[in-house]
Each structure stands twice: as C-alpha cells, then as structure tokens.
Amino acid sequence: MDQDYIKQRLIEKFGEAVTGFESPYGMLTFEAPKEMNLKVLQFLYDDEHLKFRFLTDLCAVHYPDNKGRELAIVYLLHNLVDNVRIRFKVFSPINEAGAPYTADIYTATKLFEAANWLERETFDFFGINFVGHPNLKRIMNVEEMDYYPMLKQYPLEDQSRVDKDDEMFGRGGSVI
Amino acid sequence: MSELQHIKDPHIVLPDGSIEKTTTTLNLGPTHPATHGVFQNILEVDGERIVSSEQTVGYIHRAFEKIAERRPLYQITPLTDRLNYCSSPINNMGWHMTVEKLLGITLPKRVDYLRIIIMELARISDHLICNSIVGVDSGAFTGFLYVMQYRELIYEIYEEVCGSRLTTNIGRIGGFERNFNDIAFAKLEKFLAEYPAVLKEFENLFNRNRIFMERLIGAGPIGADRALNYGFTGPNLRAAGVDYDVRVQTPYSSYEDFEFEVPVGSTGDCYDRFLVRNQEMWQSLRIIEQAYAKVKEFKGKDAEVYHADVPEYYLPKKEDVYTKMEALIWHFKIVMGETEIPKGEVYHSVEGGNGELGFYLISDGGRTPYRLHFRRPCFIYYQAYSELTSGGMLSDAVITMSSLNLIAGEMDA
Numbered sequence: 319m320d321q322d323y324i325k326q327r328l329i330e331k332f333g334e335a336v337t338g339f340e341s342p343y344g345m346l347t348f349e350a351p352k353e354m355n356l357k358v359l360q361f362l363y364d365d366e367h368l369k370f371r372f373l374t375d376l377c378a379v380h381y382p383d384n385k386g387r388e389l390a391i392v393y394l395l396h397n398l399v400d401n402v403r404i405r406f407k408v409f410s411p412i413n414e415a416g417a418p419y420t421a422d423i424y425t426a427t428k429l430f431e432a433a434n435w436l437e438r439e440t441f442d443f444f445g446i447n448f449v450g451h452p453n454l455k456r457i458m459n460v461e462e463m464d465y466y467p468m469l470k471q472y473p474l475e476d477q478s479r480v481d482k483d484d485e486m487f488g489r490g491g492s493v494i
Numbered sequence: 495m496s497e498l499q500h501i502k503d504p505h506i507v508l509p510d511g512s513i514e515k516t517t518t519t520l521n522l523g524p525t526h527p528a529t530h531g532v533f534q535n536i537l538e539v540d541g542e543r544i545v546s547s548e549q550t551v552g553y554i555h556r557a558f559e560k561i562a563e564r565r566p567l568y569q570i571t572p573l574t575d576r577l578n579y580c581s582s583p584i585n586n587m588g589w590h591m592t593v594e595k596l597l598g599i600t601l602p603k604r605v606d607y608l609r610i611i612i613m614e615l616a617r618i619s620d621h622l623i624c625n626s627i628v629g630v631d632s633g634a635f636t637g638f639l640y641v642m643q644y645r646e647l648i649y650e651i652y653e654e655v656c657g658s659r660l661t662t663n664i665g666r667i668g669g670f671e672r673n674f675n676d677i678a679f680a681k682l683e684k685f686l687a688e689y690p691a692v693l694k695e696f697e698n699l700f701n702r703n704r705i706f707m708e709r710l711i712g713a714g715p716i717g718a719d720r721a722l723n724y725g726f727t728g729p730n731l732r733a734a735g736v737d738y739d740v741r742v743q744t745p746y747s748s749y750e751d752f753e754f755e756v757p758v759g760s761t762g763d764c765y766d767r768f769l770v771r772n773q774e775m776w777q778s779l780r781i782i783e784q785a786y787a788k789v790k791e792f793k794g795k796d797a798e799v800y801h802a803d804v805p806e807y808y809l810p811k812k813e814d815v816y817t818k819m820e821a822l823i824w825h826f827k828i829v830m831g832e833t834e835i836p837k838g839e840v841y842h843s844v845e846g847g848n849g850e851l852g853f854y855l856i857s858d859g860g861r862t863p864y865r866l867h868f869r870r871p872c873f874i875y876y877q878a879y880s881e882l883t884s885g886g887m888l889s890d891a892v893i894t895m896s897s898l899n900l901i902a903g904e905m906d907a
Contacts (some may be wrong), residue, residue: 432725
C-alpha cells in the first residue's frame with residue numbers, strides 16, 4: 319500500500335476537504351477541517367484496505383503567528399498489518415484570551431481508548447476542549463492551574479535573570 | 495449502619511451517601527512501598543475485590559517538552575535519560591537517531607553495532623528489574639537479589655563507555671563520545687559468558703514454581719483487541735499475542751542485519767508478560783553476541799571508527815579544540831547552542847524497554863526544537879490499568895502494576 323493509494327482513497331471519499339498532502343521524511347501527512355476529524359478517523363479505521371486502527375500518538379502544536387490556524391492537533395496513525403504510518407492534522411483558530419478553552423475538537427475516545435489520556439494531556443497543556451470526552455480534566459498539572467502552559471505566550475524563565483535569590487535554591491551565596 | 499445514622503455530632507461532616515455505601519474507598523499510593531514509584535490509585539473495594547479504580551498521575555511531571563523548546567539539541571539528551579530511567583541508553587539513542595534522521599546523517603556500521611550492544615544491554619537490565627520486581631511482589635525476594643549483580647555489571651559497562659550509570663547521557667549526535675575501551679569489551683565478554691547461566695537459574699526459580707504460577711496466571715489479563723485499542727506496545731502487547739516490534743517492523747540502527755525472534759504470549763496476563771520478558775532477554779543476548787562478533791570483524795583503522803563525520807553537531811576532540819581553528823569554532827558553536835537546525839518535521843521511534851518510544855520533533859529552522867513530543871509507552875498503556883484490575887483482588891492489582899513495568903519518570907515526562 320503506497321502513499322498515492324492512500325491519498326487517492328481519501329480524495330475519493332472526501333474530495334476537496336482533505337488537503338495539504340506531503341510526506342516529510344517519508345511519512346504521509348495531510349489535513350482536514352476540524353469538524354471532520356472524526357469522519358476522517360472513522361473512515362481510516364473502517365476502510366477494509368486502509369485499516370489505520372492503531373493510534374500511536376496524539377498531540378497539539380501552537381503556532382501563534384498562523385492567524386486563523388493557531389492550533390494544530392496531530393494524530394499519528396498506524397496500520398499494523400501493512401506497517402504504514404500516516405500523520406493527520408486538523409487546524410483550529412484559537413479562542414480569545416480569557417475564554418475557558420482555546421478550541422473545541424471532537425474527541426476520538428469512542429474510536430481509540432488510547433486517546434483518553436492523550437486528549438487529557440493535550441487539554442492540560444493547550445486548553446483544547448475535546449467535545450464528548452468522558453473525563454476531561456487536567457492530568458499532569460494541578461487542577462487549580464488557570465492557564466495552559468505549553469502555549470507559546472508562556473516562555474520559559476530567562477536563564478540570565480539576576481533578581482532571583484539563588485541562596486534559596488542551594489546555589490550562590492556565601493560558603494561557610 | 496442504622497446505629498451510625500443516629501450520630502448527630504455537628505463536628506462530623508460526612509460526604510453524602512458515605513454511610514449507605516457498601517464499598518470502601520482505599521488510597522493505594524501516592525507513596526506506597528508496593529507501587530515502586532509515585533502512583534496514586536483511588537480504589538473502590540468490596541472486601542478485597544476491586545470494584546473500580548481511578549489513577550492520578552503527574553506527581554513527578556518535570557515539563558520536559560516545554561524545557562526542550564529552549565534547549566539546543568545536545569542538551570535534550572539528559573532530559574531523555576529521565577524518562578524510563580531503567581533503560582536510559584535506549585532513550586538517549588532514540589533521541590540521537592531522531593536528530594540524525596532530521597539532519598540526514600548516516601552512521602558507519604560499526605557505530606550502529608556498538609549502539610545495538612548498548613541498547614540490548616539496556617533492554618536486559620530493564621526487563622531484569624521488571625521481572626525480578628514481579629518476583630518480589632509475589633514474595634520471592636531471592637531472584638531479585640541474585641540477578642542484581644548482573645545489572646551492576648551492565649552498569650559498569652555503561653560506566654566504561656560514558657562515565658555514568660543510571661542517567662547515562664550516553665553517545666552523542668553522530669555516534670559515541672569515545673571509542674569503547676578494552677575494559678568495556680572485557681566486561682562485555684564476562685557478561686556474555688556468565689549471564690546465560692544466571693538467567694537460566696532465574697527461570698528455574700520462577701517459571702514452573704507452583705506458588706508463582708498460581709499468583710500470576712490470570713492476574714491482570716487483556717485481550718489483543720483491547721490491548722491494541724489501548725495503544726499497548728512492547729512486551730505488554732506481545733504478551734497479548736500481537737507480534738509488533740519496532741525493531742522488526744521499522745528497523746533502525748541496522749537491526750535488519752541481525753537474526754532474532756519476537757516472542758509472543760497469548761493471554762496477556764502477568765504470567766505471559768513475565769515469560770515474554772524473560773524470552774526477550776534471551777533474544778537480546780543473541781543480538782549482543784552477533785553484534786559483538788560483527789564489531790570484532792573491524793580491524794585496523796576501521797576499528798577506530800566510533801562516530802560519523804558531522805562537525806556541525808559532533809563535539810570535536812579536546813586536543814583539536816586547543817590546536818585547530820576549525821575545531822575551536824565548532825566547539826564554541828555547539829556548546830553555546832548556536833547551530834541552526836534545518837526546518838522539518840520528523841517522527842522516529844525505537845523499541846524501548848516498555849514499548850514504542852517515539853520522538854515527534856518539529857523544527858522551524860531555529861536553534862532549538864519548535865515542538866518536541868515524547869510518545870511514552872507507559873503513559874499510554876497505564877490507562878488500561880483500571881480495566882485490568884477491576885473485578886480482581888487487591889493483591890493482583892499490585893502484581894499487575896509491577897508486571898506492566900510502569901516507570902513514573904516515563905509516564906510523567
């Protein structure tokens with residue numbers, strides 16, 4: 319099963335909706351509108367030739383300069399029978415600051431149990447609301463946290479700052 | 495129950511329904527000696543039988559993905575050490591290979607083989623810990639103490655190669671930091687000579703042990719379809735009967751040059767997981783033997799090769815830095831993290847101790863990754879823990895946890 323075949327099947331089924339076909343480092347990558355994420359995943363899962371039935375990974379990427387397409391949700395799927403991997407992306411605009419969620423995407427938990435915690439993790443770090451998720455709450459960070467730390471507007475601490483009292487961290491200060 | 499309802503003390507405020515409830519809520523963890531790490535399981539138990547459970551993870555979350563966005567590539571290797579710290583060399587190599595894939599570096603065969611030796615040693619030490627801990631949790635301490643000296647020997651080999659033992663930071667982008675010395679090879683030979691007998695004895699101690707079998711068979715089982723749906727990989731998936739192994743399906747680091755088998759189980763319970771891991775140790779030994787034989791075939795100048803020629807990313811020798819202008823420039827650029835990474839998007843996975851360990855790296859052409867995501871097998875398959883243990887006994891839940899080889903460091907990244 320080569321990449322042209324997968325591409326052709328997808329275009330047959332979804333027409334203009336699936337776009338952006340490329341294969342960086344040999345992995346077929348494409349995107350679809352965010353409302354169609356479940357339809358595409360279901361088709362890839364059910365189709366008797368494609369059989370992408372293993373969800374390897376799910377994560378999000380934040381592109382603040384990409385107006386109208388700030389958030390990408392990346393699904394990495396694997397057909398274990400023919401050993402083919404594909405990467406499927408949906409892009410979403412980001413909600414204005416202060417909104418409880420940054421974006422709304424349908425959950426893939428009904429299709430893949432593996433998506434459960436992966437989506438919780440993505441929610442935790444990027445604030446994406448997975449509509450229909452059975453238990454969408456923070457997984458790595460504390461529940462009281464009121465921001466989504468992997469968004470690019472939260473930079474890491476500047477390593478060269480000098481206003482911090484290093485003695486509290488066992489560095490610097492006088493040695494007795 | 496009816497007597498309790500007469501308590502009218504205003505200072506005692508019980509949650510609604512807690513008196514009528516017939517099950518007990520039990521906290522297993524966050525720090526419980528039987529969990530071997532920081533895991534919290536909130537169990538609903540009816541007597542000793544688990545009705546349902548909920549897991550809390552993230553106690554040792556260290557934000558590696560965020561930190562990695564500010565680090566040059568070579569500084570990310572120590573972060574990967576701290577994922578599955580029972581087999582950190584595999585994580586290190588996986589990271590190096592991801593970067594090499596992004597940069598399009600091909601390695602000399604000898605480096606590939608040396609890497610395979612180290613990775614398979616790491617797999618042995620990982621499985622060794624897991625299996626002997628399964629023994630400890632079922633009351634057999636002997637195996638654990640007995641095999642520890644061979645894990646120590648493996649750690650001594652790491653020490654000869656890279657200088658450290660647990661969090662190894664072994665190898666560099668493009669190869670190894672130095673060639674293997676004679677002591678390393680001597681220790682490897684000692685390991686290859688002595689370990690088979692020890693592993694055999696370890697198996698004699700457990701495999702057909704009546705008590706051990708009765709404790710493990712049927713504990714925490716999972717079928718192949720559920721395991722796949724849950725995203726299981728590695729020994730836990732193979733114990734359920736699916737022969738998926740990244741080393742075979744998508745060979746990396748010249749694994750295609752070696753002959754080995756992929757052991758599979760059938761029931762996916764603790765006993766099958768134990769057997770699969772044991773069998774994988776034999777296969778790892780086979781691979782190491784073949785790889786060592788291949789390494790020995792390199793003679794003269796070829797036997798001096800331990801890295802690829804990539805001056806932009808591979809730190810030059812210290813004596814060259816002091817005497818040669820070019821080496822000095824590269825040294826400075828690498829150490830200060832001033833090398834630009836080519837733009838690209840790459841996913842690379844290796845067969846880690848627990849399954850498919852993947853690195854999803856996006857570079858926008860800057861000096862640090864734009865986004866780095868770790869596919870941590872532990873994190874993904876721990877979701878199934880609730881399903882594996884519900885309906886079983888409390889003591890089975892403890893064994894299931896150790897036989898899944900859950901490593902908190904990998905789970906929480």
